[in-house]
Amino acid sequence: MYQVLYCLSDEHDWRLVALGGAVCLLASAAAISLFQRARATTGPGRLAWIALDAAVSGCGIWATHFIAMLAYSPGGDGAYNIPVTILSLILAISVTFVGLSIAVSSSRPLWIVVGGAIVGMGVAAMHYTGMAALEMPARVNWIAGTVVASVLFGIIFAATALFIAARRDDLSHALTATTLLTVAIVAHHFTAMGAVLLTPDPTLAISGLSIPPASLSFLTASAAVAIIAIALVAALLDRRAKGELGRQQIVLDSALENMSQGLCMFDADGKIILFNERYAAMLRRTDILLTGRLLVDVLREEQAKGQWQGDADEFFARLVADAREGRTTTDVVNRFGRSIRVVNQPMQGGGWVATFEDITEWLEAQAKISHMARHDALTSLPNRVLFHEQLEQGLRRTKSGDQLAVLCLDLDHFKDINDSLGHPIGDALLKEVGRRLKATVGEHDTVARLGGDEFAVVQIGRSEETAARSLAGRLVEVVSAPYEIDDHQIVIGVSIGISLSPQDGNNPDELLKNADLALYRAKADGRGTYRFFETGMDARAQARRLLEMDLRAALQRDEFEVFYQPIRDVASGRVVAFEALLRWNHPQRGLIAPIHFIPLAEETGLIVQLGEFVLRSACTDAASWPDDVDVAVNLSPVQFKSPNLIASVTEALAASGLDARRLELEITESVLLQNSEATLTTLHELRAMGVRISLDDFGTGYSSLSYLRSFPFDKIKIDRSFVSELATREDSMAIIRAVTGLGRSLGIVTTAEGVENDAQLELLRREGCTQAQGYLFSKPRPASDVAMMLEGPRLRASA
Structure with a gap:
């Protein structure tokens, strides 16, 4: 040292x-x-x-x-x-x-x-x-x-x-x-x-x-x-630079750990370079050493624990090959009851990045959306879209000699149930109908709700027409059985139209169209029954469509005219009012009676425009008559429900200058069937204007007396069906005696319709009926003949 x-x-x-x-x-x-x-x-x-x-x-x-x-x-x-x-x-x-x-x-x-x-x-x-x-x-x-x-x-x-x-x-x-x-x-x-x-x-x-x-x-x-x-x-x-990279690494790590997706990066040999915690948690690999290990070794380890199904080596080889060839792949794997979408994206220089997204809830939502798009939300039955697809599949599966039947069903008077008891009861009824239909059809048959109260059935694999007939009969019986819904006992019928493949068509659209034509015939034949498609139905449907087109065009061409039939006081014999009745002057078919086009107008909604035309014309014509002669105008149930009804009456009176007390509006019992507050409110508003309200076709409904109690009508019109049998049936006489007595007690005018001979008129006078109307006095005539009808004491016409 x-x-x-x-x-x-x-x-x-x-x-x-x-x-x-x-x-x-x-x-x-x-x-x-x-x-x-x-x-x-x-x-x-x-x-x-x-x-x-x-x-x-x-x-x-x-x-x-x-x-x-x-x-x-x-x-x-x-x-x-x-x-x-x-x-x-x-x-x-x-x-x-x-x-x-x-x-x-x-x-x-x-x-x-x-x-x-x-x-x-x-x-x-x-x-x-x-x-x-x-x-x-x-x-x-x-x-x-x-x-x-x-x-x-x-x-x-x-x-x-x-x-x-x-x-x-x-x-x-x-x-x-x-x-x-x-x-x-x-x-x-x-x-x-x-x-x-x-x-x-x-x-x-x-x-x-x-x-x-x-x-x-x-x-x-x-x-x-x-x-x-x-x-x-x-x-x-x-x-x-490393410090900056370190700071960037911190940001990157923070981003990786806060990703909703799992992420794992592999080198060219399939070795794990990095991963985030979401990846480890999603695949439940938190207890496995991952960094620096080959993916295939991790998969083998999971396979040994029963957590991986399939060939680990084959799966790994495919991933490496896809990455080397630059292919992006997407797979959905199931792990521990969860659906995970895996996207493998190749990297430049080798290796790949895999992202893992839990799509379980997304798939459930997609399945729900798909189900909603193809099923009826109320009854959970297939809707029109899915029904069409299943009908196509049924046609493809139908073997030679087999027969496929399409049944279109429509509930009878369902709208009346909806209006009288409310939509919740109507919805509950539709659900119960759907349940009954599904329980009645065969295992391989399909029931669908096409919309509203319209259902359809596809019957597959029956070789005889009698099978479709038997099913239709059972469906009519099952649907018509009473329902107990929220303490309401409901009885409703069903009409069914049937088309058969191959004779009635070999594609879904044709079969549905023909079944619908048969349904229309079933409803026209009195409802509550079924009808098979016949060739002539298509021709009648074509005629109906042509009539509808003509009806729409007639409104534009002013082909309609209002006729008037007098109503006479039974005691004095003088004309006290005229009933306005619509006629159609068709350019080719001549004068068409209302019975041939009014039902179609009600179905298509054109009745609202026609009703407004009649109301305006009647008020204008009546303004030129003597002040003691009134005019009666019929209101269709469809027209009565129009939100513009009050405005239409007000405008017609204002434009014509007619005193409101000279206008009489006739409604049928079907208008009151729903017995809603809105209906009564409208009636009271009309009464407040001075307009008089008449109950037409009295005695043909179900609850006439209750109607008289719910609203104070000015007039009761006795249906012609009772008048025509006055001399031959004692019960008709008894009914008229009861109605006229009721009218006197309540202070309500009674008018008998369809009076055609002197004997009927004499009986009505003896029973105290107030007014009479019919061919005995005059058939309906144009407005130009009103003066003549007023002058004649008793103008007769052939019955």
């Missing part, structure tokens, strides 16, 4: 020693920073960082040595052998490269220490090779113990420096490791210099391949400082 201290104090220039120490510190800082960069890098980049670190470390050791040798003055001139000097630099770099490679490539502390020890040996190899390059007129001897101590200093401090640098990449560990590496180099050098013993020998000459110490020292120091400075700047810039 004394020898080392003596060497430092008496044989070295301390200014140059300080310079060498500064160069050594700079080189050590660069070496440690590059070492940490190399450990943080993977792949080919790591080798580049190790090589740069070895070059910087070797040059730093080499430069420190020769600057310190410049500070060494043992007495006597010397020079350095160039080949051996170069060899010392090569040794410093190569041995340091080996040590750094071992320390960088391993995470085990032992191998990091071994790598650091090899770096320390590289310091010793460089130093003693550099000393061998020294040529001077003296023999060099070494103190063995001091030499060993110098080598140990380099090994121990260098190993400790790399061990600390590898523990954590932060400033404190970097500074500590830099200091220790500097100590390793400096302690080794000056301890080794203390082991030198020089014996002067003038016979030793300096070879020609040598360079003076000063020149070599300044050149190598300058070059080394430049290399070390560049490396240090590169390391600092890299550290700054």
